[in-house]
Every structure is written in structure tokens, then in C-alpha cells.
């Protein structure tokens with residue numbers, strides 16, 4: 001049963017994912033196949049109003065898949081600290097220029113060499129429905145959010 | 148267009164995933180939500196006949212989800228070596244005792260303290276449809292398998 005997450009749950013979840021540089025974002029294609037790809041965590045974007053943000057190219061496999069089926073999973077794996085987090089949510093393509101400029105950091109030029117003025121640049125807003133984490137290999141799953 | 152993967156592609160893919168201790172396995176629930184969880188890579192199981200193997204408990208969320216929708220994604224992320232791999236495939240619950248005994252290693256007792264005689268123990272066989280990898284943050288996606 002979904003319920004609203006409390007501030008402690010939000011803090012715990014964000015503390016586990018903010019230092020994982022890249023999430024693996026899974027989406028589903030029209031045939032039902034699940035595809036994932038590494039996506040840079042925007043540490044400065046925080047985890048506010050239940051949403052996580054990523055940069056994307058608007059014409060791309062994942063943007064297309066999200067427009068077709070908004071369900072996404074974000075998997076955060078950090079072997080060094082044995083942090084494993086699964087985030088289930090809904091993706092949305094956002095093209096708001098102010099938001100793009102606000103979230104832009106020079107490091108993103110690795111994937112978007114033309115910068116914020118790239119006509120194809122966009123954001124993926126993931127509204128989190130639920131999340132679970134494991135903080136050691138032997139640990140059981142902890143429902144962190146929205147359960 | 149799917150085509151059969153050649154031996155070089157299989158070797159390259161396996162060389163990238165075999166040392167990643169835990170894959171994040173994503174499956175879909177009845178409502179369409181995508182869930183992932185860390186799953187121990189069975190290095191000794193290899194990648195033969197296009198299949199990857201994992202231990203599971205037969206009555207478990209993921210087994211239930213796979214029985215309902217066989218599509219799975221395996222995301223391998225190794226920040227240390229900057230290896231990122233996405234494997235798309237179909238999952239199947241396998242209860243064959245000989246196969247379970249053959250794949251069993253003592254390390255699995257972390258999650259299955261009762262060992263191979265646990266009545267709930269089973270395997271997930273993932274038959275790989277396609278895979279992609281990135282071997283540096285700035286690298287483009289490489290279709291490694293089945294494209």
C-alpha cells in the first residue's frame with residue numbers, strides 16, 4: 001500500500017544515492033523488452049518533492065520509451081560501500097529551459113558537448129513511487145519509501 | 148533486428164560482467180512498476196548457450212514477477228573500472244536439483260542458509276536477447292549481442 005514518505009525516509013534514501021555517480025535507468029520498449037543505461041546522478045538537484053532529475057537527449061531511445069510507457073526503475077549499485085538501491089517511479093520528459101540551465105553543470109558536457117543551447121537537450125524527471133535498499137550483502141530488503 | 152551473437156561478442160560481454168559481483172535485476176509487477184534488486188553473479192556458471200544463472204527463492208517477489216512477465220533486465224555497474232552493461236532477456240524459474248547442486252557455492256549460504264536442500268531454493272535462468280555496454284563515461288553505447 002502506497003503512503004506518503006516521511007522526511008526521515010527521504011533523507012535516508014537520498015543519502016544512499018547521492019554519492020553513486022551513475023544510476024542504471026531501466027525503461028521498457030514497445031515489445032516489452034527492458035533496457036537500462038548509465039545516467040549521471042545530479043547531486044545538486046537533490047531529491048525534492050519526490051522527484052529525481054537527469055539530463056537526456058529528447059530524441060533518444062529512452063525518451064521514446066518513456067513517452068510510450070512512463071514506468072522506470074533506477075538501480076544504484078556502489079560495490080565499495082555495498083549500497084544497493086532500487087527506485088520505482090514514473091518518467092517525464094521536461095524541456096523547460098530555465099530548469100535545464102539551473103541544473104546544468106560543466107561535467108554534463110561529456111554527453112552534451114553543445115551545452116544548454118543544444119536544441120535536443122532535455123531533462124527526465126522521475127517521480128518516485130517507491131524505493132527499497134540493501135546496505136550489506138547479507139541485509140534484507142528495506143522498504144525505504146512510499147510503502 | 149535480432150541476429151545470433153558470435154563467439155567474440157559472447158566473450159566480450161562475459162569478460163565485462165563476470166567480475167561484477169552483483170547485477171541489479173529488474174522485473175515488472177502486475178501494475179507495470181519496475182523493481183530491481185542485487186543478485187549475485189555466478190562466475191563459475193559462465194555464459195553458455197546464451198544464458199545467465201542466478202539463485203532465488205521460489206516464493207519471492209521476483210519469481211512471482213517473472214512468472215507473470217518474463218522480461219528482465221540485468222544492469223551491471225562497476226564504477227571502479229567504469230564498466231556498464233545492460234542485458235535484456237527472458238527469465239525462467241528452474242527447480243532442477245542437479246543444476247542447483249552443480250551451481251551451488253558456499254558463499255550462497257549468505258542468502259540461503261539452509262543450502263541446496265532448502266525446499267524453496269530455485270534458479271533463475273536468464274536467456275539473453277540483447278546486450279549493450281559502455282566501457283568509459285564518454286563512450287557511446289556498443290550493441291554487444293544479438294543486434
Ligand SMILES: Cc1cc2nc3c(=O)[nH]c(=O)nc-3n(C[C@H](O)[C@H](O)[C@H](O)COP(=O)(O)O)c2cc1C
Nearest residue numbers: 037038039040055056057060061062281283284288
Ligand atoms: C557513465 C555514463 C554516464 C552517462 N550519463 C548520461 C546522462 O546523464 N544522460 C544521458 O542522456 N546519457 C548518459 N550516458 C549515455 C547513455 O548511457 C546512453 O548511451 C545514451 O543516453 C543513449 O541511450 P538510449 O539510446 O537508451 O536513450 C552516460 C553514459 C555513461 C557510460
